[in-house]
Amino acid sequence: MADIDEEAFFQETIINDTAGSPLVAGRPLNPSEKGLLLIKSVLICVGMPFIFMVITASTYAFDSREATKFSMDLIGFQGLNATLGNTVSPTFSLKVRVENPNIIVQPWCYHGGNAVVSYSDVALAWGHVPRFCIEKKRTPTELRVLLLGRGVGLSEDLRRRLSSELQMGSAQVKVEMKLFYDDKGFSSAERSNEPVLQSFQLVLRHELHG
Numbered sequence: 001m002a003d004i005d006e007e008a009f010f011q012e013t014i015i016n017d018t019a020g021s022p023l024v025a026g027r028p029l030n031p032s033e034k035g036l037l038l039i040k041s042v043l044i045c046v047g048m049p050f051i052f053m054v055i056t057a058s059t060y061a062f063d064s065r066e067a068t069k070f071s072m073d074l075i076g077f078q079g080l081n082a083t084l085g086n087t088v089s090p091t092f093s094l095k096v097r098v099e100n101p102n103i104i105v106q107p108w109c110y111h112g113g114n115a116v117v118s119y120s121d122v123a124l125a126w127g128h129v130p131r132f133c134i135e136k137k138r139t140p141t142e143l144r145v146l147l148l149g150r151g152v153g154l155s156e157d158l159r160r161r162l163s164s165e166l167q168m169g170s171a172q173v174k175v176e177m178k179l180f181y182d183d184k185g186f187s188s189a190e191r192s193n194e195p196v197l198q199s200f201q202l203v204l205r206h207e208l209h210g
Contacts, residue, residue: 068100068108068134072175072200076208079149080124080166086154090124092117092147094175098132099140109133109182113195117147118174120158125149129177145177171204 072094079090094115100108109131116126125147132143154162165171179196 067102068098068196070177070198071097072177072198072202073097074202074204074208075144077204078209080162080204080209086156086159088124088152088154089148089150090117090152091149092125092173092175094145094147096129096143096145096177097140098134098143100134107133107135110196111180111182113177113179115145115147115175115177117149118176119162119171122152122154122158123149124152124173129179131182133182166204166209169203169206173202173204175200175202 075093075095077090077092080088110133112131113129114126115129117124126149127145127147129145130143132141134141162171177198177200179198181196
């Protein structure tokens with residue numbers, strides 16, 4: 001094994017002399033080098049905590065948005081008079097309410113999506129959900145969604161059951177909503193291509209029938 005020149009080795013490292021002056025490659029630092037070293041030290045001390053805070057905030061926002069709560073109300077409906085034939089062209093007016101108490105840094109936005117209303121697994125109406133954001137506030141975000149159907153055919157058994165339940169006020173429809181995140185402001189590692197799926201059961205009450 002070759003011998004190591006200890007004097008040459010230690011001259012290549014940064015050490016302090018007896019007077020406390022930093023040495024680089026065995027020579028004292030000049031004023032400009034001292035200033036550059038000081039600036040780098042300050043940037044490291046200030047920058048690292050800032051970067052850590054940004055990463056932590058982004059991760060928290062990405063994780064906590066899963067706590068978003070959705071609710072839906074049926075404002076009105078029409079065109080479901082199944083006594084006139086086996087074909088219906090219904091319209092449903094919905095109010096969607098979205099809220100999340102965990103929003104701290106920035107609003108979360110959804111790029112919109114689509115929704116469909118079905119009765120006994122038969123799609124009656126469908127439509128687009130507009131883009132919306134959840135702001136940093138206590139009041140929930142509300143939006144209106146209009147779903148339309150045209151020439152939807154029903155079997156005879158299904159038509160009779162729907163007509164009977166409408167008269168008794170017990171008819172229920174299922175609303176399925178698919179939303180997509182608007183991931184502007186999130187890093188590529190945080191983005192999710194998976195849609196947000198929401199499902200609701202709504203009762204078709206007489207007073208809402210237009």
